[in-house]
Amino acid sequence: MFNTKRTIVLAGAIGLALSLSACMTPHSYVDQSLGEPHYADLKKSASPQPIQLLVEFQSKGVANARATEAVKPRVYEQVSQSGLFSQVSYDPVPSGRKLSISINNIALTDNVAAKGFGVGLTFGLVGTMVTDGYICTVNYVEPKHDAVTKVVKHAIYTTIGNASGPAGLQSMPIQQASDTMIRQIVARSLEEIDQSSDLAQ
Amino acid sequence: MTRYLGARRRFTRSLAGSAILAGALTVSGCVTQQVLSYQASVANQMTLTRLLPEARYRVTTGADPADVQTSVRAIRFSAPGSGSWSSYLNEAIRTELSTSGNYDASATATLEATLLEVHVTDGKAELAAHFVVRRDQTVRYDKLLRVNTHWDSEFLGVLAASNGLNHTTAIFQDLLRKLFEDPDFVKAT
Numbered sequence: 001m002f003n004t005k006r007t008i009v010l011a012g013a014i015g016l017a018l019s020l021s022a023c024m025t026p027h028s029y030v031d032q033s034l035g036e037p038h039y040a041d042l043k044k045s046a047s048p049q050p051i052q053l054l055v056e057f058q059s060k061g062v063a064n065a066r067a068t069e070a071v072k073p074r075v076y077e078q079v080s081q082s083g084l085f086s087q088v089s090y091d092p093v094p095s096g097r098k099l100s101i102s103i104n105n106i107a108l109t110d111n112v113a114a115k116g117f118g119v120g121l122t123f124g125l126v127g128t129m130v131t132d133g134y135i136c137t138v139n140y141v142e143p144k145h146d147a148v149t150k151v152v153k154h155a156i157y158t159t160i161g162n163a164s165g166p167a168g169l170q171s172m173p174i175q176q177a178s179d180t181m182i183r184q185i186v187a188r189s190l191e192e193i194d195q196s197s198d199l200a201q
Numbered sequence: 202m203t204r205y206l207g208a209r210r211r212f213t214r215s216l217a218g219s220a221i222l223a224g225a226l227t228v229s230g231c232v233t234q235q236v237l238s239y240q241a242s243v244a245n246q247m248t249l250t251r252l253l254p255e256a257r258y259r260v261t262t263g264a265d266p267a268d269v270q271t272s273v274r275a276i277r278f279s280a281p282g283s284g285s286w287s288s289y290l291n292e293a294i295r296t297e298l299s300t301s302g303n304y305d306a307s308a309t310a311t312l313e314a315t316l317l318e319v320h321v322t323d324g325k326a327e328l329a330a331h332f333v334v335r336r337d338q339t340v341r342y343d344k345l346l347r348v349n350t351h352w353d354s355e356f357l358g359v360l361a362a363s364n365g366l367n368h369t370t371a372i373f374q375d376l377l378r379k380l381f382e383d384p385d386f387v388k389a390t
Binding site: 054055056059062063064065066068092100102139143 | 367
């Protein structure tokens with residue numbers, strides 16, 4: 001969903017070159033560096049505390065309200081299921097604890113429109129691959145304690161036309177790749193916060 | 202004479218065709234996109250942790266400014282609900298203060314915001330407002346704040362509009378961040 005914009009650039013540029021060839025379906029690949037979450041490995045305090053959750057999705061550092069609205073419930077569910085907190089709320093909690101999760105989508109491939117234009121001109125014979133980077137910044141704030149900040153990075157590769165994806169990665173639709181990326185990047189962020197702070201104190 | 206009348210008919214037809222095309226373009230160009238409801242900014246929430254936890258405000262805003270321009274290419278952005286940007290600013294302040302636990306509709310302290318201008322065009326946005334904090338009939342804070350931002354314009358219209366939409370909501374967050382970061386505002390609490 002969140003690299004949809006980059007795909008639109010590619011698709012739009014292709015469409016400008018020709019109105020053509022329905023066979024150029026984009027394929028997405030999620031980087032394998034993070035892997036799936038392992039909530040069982042978390043420290044899981046004996047007395048977990050309530051937390052206020054703040055979520056934001058950004059495109060090139062600018063708040064993206066539509067994407068934030070889409071991501072928020074998924075992140076909420078994931079933080080709740082992690083077992084790190086007794087209760088997760090968007091409203092302030094009496095202890096003043098806050099967990100903010102901000103995901104920024106940045107372009108790692110230059111001149112996407114030109115590449116897409118080339119793909120269109122060649123009817124997809126010359127394919128292209130673009131890379132979307134995601135930077136997740138997580139802050140755990142507890143009054144009278146130093147804030148804990150962790151940054152986790154992830155990537156989605158998308159090919160259009162006759163281009164190979166990265167070796168060893170599974171091809172999937174864009175929406176599935178976005179869901180997978182969000183799940184993995186949030187889970188790793190929670191693991192890192194859990195390792196570097198005592199959430200039960 | 203016949204040749205003259207024929208030429209005149211062709212000219213009239215071409216003028217009528219141009220007028221119809223221009224009319225169609227004008228009508229099709231009037232696309233309005235409402236921005237989504239305001240969402241609290243993570244950066245603003247981190248900034249608001251500097252306020253005293255017991256600080257509470259109610260919020261008032263004035264009428265819409267005359268100086269409003271919010272169009273990117275053929276898309277005009279409008280505020281949600283009634284379409285009032287002042288109401289949107291009111292919602293924005295209440296959302297930020299509620300999320301940080303500093304909003305109370307019956308508080309004695311009032312944060313008054315008067316929107317002065319809203320400008321969003323292709324690659325540029327600018328917003329200005331006058332903020333006053335009153336407590337017990339005493340003015341504790343009184344400033345005009347202005348923010349502006351620039352970004353690269355996209356070749357494709359749909360992307361230019363998408364960027365414009367994001368920046369329209371983001372610049373309201375930026376304006377409030379400027380207010381919340383102001384040491385004088387923090388002192389006024």
